[in-house]
Structures are given as C-alpha cells and as structure tokens.
Amino acid sequence: MRIQLRKYFIQTITFVFYIVLFSCTSSKSEKENEPPNILVFLVDDMGWQDTSVPFYKEITPFNRRYHTPAMEKLASEGKMFTQAYACSVCSPTRVSFLTGTNAAKHRVTNWTLRKNESPDAPQDVLDLPQWNVNGISPVPGIENTIYATPLPQLLKDAGYFTIHCGKAHFGAMGTPGANPLNLGFNINIAGHAAGAPGSYYSEKHFGNKDKNNVWGVPGLEKYYGKHIYLNEALTREAIIALDSTLKADKPFFLYMAHYAVHAPIQEDPRFFDKYVADSLNVIEARYASMVESMDKSLGDLMQYLDEKGLADNTIILFMSDNGGLSAVGRGGVPNIHNKPLSSGKGSAHEGGIREPMIVKWPGVAKPATKTSDYLIIEDFYPTILEMAGIKNYTTVQHVDGISFVPELKGTGKTDPERKLFWHFPNFWGPKGPGIGASSSIRKGDWKLIYYHADRHFELFNIKEDVGEATNLAEKEPGKLKELAADLGNYLRESKAQMPSYKDTKKRVPYPDEIIQ
Numbered sequence: 001m002r003i004q005l006r007k008y009f010i011q012t013i014t015f016v017f018y019i020v021l022f023s024c025t026s027s028k029s030e031k032e033n034e035p036p037n038i039l040v041f042l043v044d045d046m047g048w049q050d051t052s053v054p055f056y057k058e059i060t061p062f063n064r065r066y067h068t069p070a071m072e073k074l075a076s077e078g079k080m081f082t083q084a085y086a087c088s089v090c091s092p093t094r095v096s097f098l099t100g101t102n103a104a105k106h107r108v109t110n111w112t113l114r115k116n117e118s119p120d121a122p123q124d125v126l127d128l129p130q131w132n133v134n135g136i137s138p139v140p141g142i143e144n145t146i147y148a149t150p151l152p153q154l155l156k157d158a159g160y161f162t163i164h165c166g167k168a169h170f171g172a173m174g175t176p177g178a179n180p181l182n183l184g185f186n187i188n189i190a191g192h193a194a195g196a197p198g199s200y201y202s203e204k205h206f207g208n209k210d211k212n213n214v215w216g217v218p219g220l221e222k223y224y225g226k227h228i229y230l231n232e233a234l235t236r237e238a239i240i241a242l243d244s245t246l247k248a249d250k251p252f253f254l255y256m257a258h259y260a261v262h263a264p265i266q267e268d269p270r271f272f273d274k275y276v277a278d279s280l281n282v283i284e285a286r287y288a289s290m291v292e293s294m295d296k297s298l299g300d301l302m303q304y305l306d307e308k309g310l311a312d313n314t315i316i317l318f319m320s321d322n323g324g325l326s327a328v329g330r331g332g333v334p335n336i337h338n339k340p341l342s343s344g345k346g347s348a349h350e351g352g353i354r355e356p357m358i359v360k361w362p363g364v365a366k367p368a369t370k371t372s373d374y375l376i377i378e379d380f381y382p383t384i385l386e387m388a389g390i391k392n393y394t395t396v397q398h399v400d401g402i403s404f405v406p407e408l409k410g411t412g413k414t415d416p417e418r419k420l421f422w423h424f425p426n427f428w429g430p431k432g433p434g435i436g437a438s439s440s441i442r443k444g445d446w447k448l449i450y451y452h453a454d455r456h457f458e459l460f461n462i463k464e465d466v467g468e469a470t471n472l473a474e475k476e477p478g479k480l481k482e483l484a485a486d487l488g489n490y491l492r493e494s495k496a497q498m499p500s501y502k503d504t505k506k507r508v509p510y511p512d513e514i515i516q
C-alpha cells in the first residue's frame with residue numbers, strides 16, 4: 001500500500017512537472033513570437049537640456065531647473081542617446097520620421113501649413129528653391145509633395161493597430177497628407193495640418209473659439225470648458241484608444257506627438273506655482289510647467305502599460321523634433337536655453353538639432369545605459385520596422401535611415417566615420433547663431449556648416465567644442481576640404497535644391513566648388 005502510494009505520488013509529481021514545463025515553454029515561445037507594442041513619444045520643440053535627465057557629461061543648471069521624473073524613470077529602464085539628431089524645424093523632421101528619407105531628398109525642408117504657400121521670410125540675397133511646401137503625400141500626383149510609403153501604413157499592413165495622437169503637421173491644408181488617417185493610422189486624435197495649438201486651454205476650446213483660426217486643435221470638443229490642459233486631454237484620449245486596442249487583440253503603434261512644448265508658452269496650472277517659487281521669471285516658469293506637464297503624460301502612459309501588464313512587451317522611444325526655442329530668445333533671454341549647446345530651434349548649431357532621446361526595450365536594451373553613438377531622425381523608420389519584425393517591405397521612396405537595433409541589442413556600433421547630413425535652403429526666423437540657409441555634415445567628431453547666402457564655412461570639433469565656439473575652418477584646411485567634398489558629393493547625388501542669388505540668378509555653388 002505504502003509502495004503504491006509512493007508510486008502514485010511520484011507519477012503525480014512527474015505529471016505536474018511536465019505540465020509546468022510545457023506551459024512555461026509554450027508561454028515563452030508565444031511571447032517571443034508576439035510582436036512588441038511600440039510607443040513613440042515625440043515632444044515638440046523640446047531642447048536637449050529641458051529635462052532633469054542629464055544628457056551632457058555633467059549635471060547642468062537646466063537639469064536642476066526642470067522636473068521630469070517620468071523621463072528619469074524611463075532613462076533608468078532604457079538607453080539614453082546623447083547625440084541624437086533631428087532637423088532644426090518641425091515638418092522636415094516629421095517627414096523624415098514618416099519616410100526614412102533625408103530632408104535633402106524629400107525636400108520638405110521647412111515647415112508646412114497652407115497649400116502651395118511657403119512660410120519662408122523674404123530674403124535680400126537669395127531666391128529660395130521650390131521646396132515641397134505641401135509636405136508628404138501617400139498618393140502620387142499631388143503637387144509640391146513627397147510621395148512616399150508612410151511608416152504607419154507598413155505597420156498597419158503588418159497587423160498593428162496604429163494610433164496618432166497630438167500634432168501631425170505632415171501635409172498642407174487641403175492635401176491628403178494633412179489627415180493622419182490617410183497615412184496609415186487607424187485612429188487620429190487631434191492631428192491636422194497645423195504645427196502649433198491655438199491654445200493649451202480647454203476654456204479657450206484649444207483655439208477653436210474663432211472658427212477661422214487654422215491653429216485650433218480639432219476633435220477635443222468633449223473637454224471644452226472642463227479645465228483640462230491640452231496635454232492631459234491628449235493623454236486621456238490616447239488611453240481610451242489603447243483600451244480599444246486591447247479589445248482588438250492586436251499589437252499597437254502609438255505615435256504620441258505632443259503639441260507641447262511648442263509656443264504659445266502657456267502654463268499648466270498644475271505645475272506652475274512651484275517654478276514661480278523657484279524664482280524663475282514668469283515666462284521661464286510657464287515653460288518649465290509645460291515641460292513637467294509633458295512628462296506627466298509620459299508617466300501616465302507608462303503607468304497604464306504597467307497596470308495592463310503591457311510594459312514588458314512595449315518598446316518606448318522618446319524623442320524631440322527639433323531644438324529648444326533659444327536662437328530667437330524666450331522670455332527676453334536669448335541664446336542660452338540649450339547651454340552648453342549653442343543656439344536653438346531653426347539653427348544648424350547643435351542647439352537646433354540635438355535632441356533628448358531615450359529608448360526602453362524590455363529584455364533587449366540594457367537598462368540605465370547611455371551611448372554617444374550618433375544617429376539621425378530618418379533612422380527611426382528602418383529601426384521601428386525591424387523592431388516590429390517586418391522584414392519584407394517595399395517603399396515608394398528611397399530609405400536613407402540606418403537601423404539602430406544593433407546598438408540597442410549591443411551587437412553593433414555606429415561606424416565612427418558615419419556621415420550625417422542636413423539641408424535647409426530656407427529661412428526660419430530672425431537672426432542668431434547658426435541661423436540661415438545652410439547645408440551641414442557631421443562626420444566623426446567634426447561638423448561643417450556651409451552658409452548659402454555669403455558662402456562662409458564653420459568647422460567645429462564637436463567632441464572638443466560642443467558649444468561650437470571656435471570655428472576651425474582656417475586652422476584645419478585639410479578637414480575643411482575633406483568635409484566640403486563629402487557634403488558637395490551628397491548634395492549632388494541627392495539632387496538637393498540649392499537657392500540662387502537674386503543679383504546674378506546663379507545657383508549657390510556646392511561647397512567643394514569653393515573649397516578645392
């Protein structure tokens with residue numbers, strides 16, 4: 001009897017063991033095969049220093065000023081990229097993100113809004129080229145657009161539920177690209193042609209009290225008059241959309257593109273007082289409250305993912321679309337806000353193009369790590385497709401971006417001599433360091449900026465001189481020549497649009513036509 005009981009006990013234990021083993025193996029392989037959810041958290045006009053997370057080698061006064069606890073948490077769970085680049089203004093970055101194409105090629109080189117109208121300020125010296133003022137188009141035959149296969153379309157085709165929330169700013173009013181639903185998004189929350197909100201306040205109907213205001217944020221009527229700041233309304237709507245994804249039982253791609261922290265500089269009352277108490281002037285306090293409000297949204301979304309058990313299978317990519325407002329001043333204090341970087345939005349200097357970037361990829365990217373390998377916004381396109389496991393895809397456009405998945409996996413590094421390019425044959429705003437029509441190249445530690453109007457060069461060693469204070473163009477003729485040749489070749493190959501001179505009607509020469 002005892003022996004029988006013992007035998008029965010052993011059989012039962014063995015059976016249970018196999019059941020447990022089988023269920024573990026099966027749930028593991030199921031999970032491995034499950035495509036990850038992808039959350040892109042794109043902030044507007046947020047500078048490299050507008051956070052309590054230090055992206056510089058040391059903690060700066062700006063890191064002490066701002067409070068971004070959710071970003072701190074994200075950085076502790078993910079990998080920081082200290083040299084992540086975008087374009088210096090909104091639409092070129094957003095179109096590069098959607099197409100994987102460099103701005104020199106997609107030709108949406110400045111920001112878009114009205115059909116067939118350029119926002120470029122009139123110029124004394126240059127006639128500016130006919131760039132793609134209408135932005136991206138998912139269909140051919142729309143004038144002044146880049147016809148392309150948008151990233152969310154490929155994700156949607158592969159079975160993702162794709163959500164657009166916030167600022168779109170992809171195409172001009174009255175063109176197909178203005179509506180995110182035409183670009184492969186299943187849901188569009190509050191996105192349209194305009195690149196700024198009429199107002200952050202629900203009491204102001206987010207800018208819609210005047211029906212003719214092109215900046216009025218669409219689709220948030222239910223929040224009108226409810227004392228809910230725009231960032232909060234967008235976050236609540238994003239969570240409602242995520243709930244609907246759970247019901248659909250599909251992986252999600254959430255493009256959470258806040259209007260914040262773009263102008264108008266309007267405080268979020270939930271966070272404003274403490275910055276006033278910190279003795280900031282009123283505009284700086286308003287701005288700091290907008291930064292913390294944006295961060296609160298990130299924290300709320302991360303908390304939602306935790307609560308729903310989604311965090312372990314969700315990749316989060318945090319990025320900004322251009323440098324912080326500084327070159328033209330904010331609150332009467334010009335050109336300091338991205339320090340130690342020089343200048344800000346609209347500038348070819350680092351302050352205009354270097355962004356705070358963090359990627360959390362659970363189980364893949366080592367938490368609390370940091371890399372100084374550089375990358376640029378068009379790299380997101382092939383990276384996100386690789387993350388989603390989408391290998392065989394075709395695109396109308398040529399994809400320039402290079403996947404940074406190997407960097408995240410720890411299986412590869414950026415080529416130390418990789419060349420990055422910017423092309424901005426435009427004028428964004430008033431004068432300031434690095435402002436003006438220009439083309440630039442980054443290669444290794446070096447960066448060359450070529451200004452179209454007066455054909456002058458700035459050559460910086462970014463590693464030694466991150467603030468771009470010392471122009472080495474005369475001191476380093478060999479490096480100047482090398483980079484001018486690389487840049488000239490790229491502009492020619494890309495058929496980049498160059499301005500011409502008003503007086504002679506001649507095209508601005510390529511940089512290597514000047515430096516030979």
Ligand code: CA
Nearest residue numbers: 044045090321
């Ligand atoms: Ca922007």
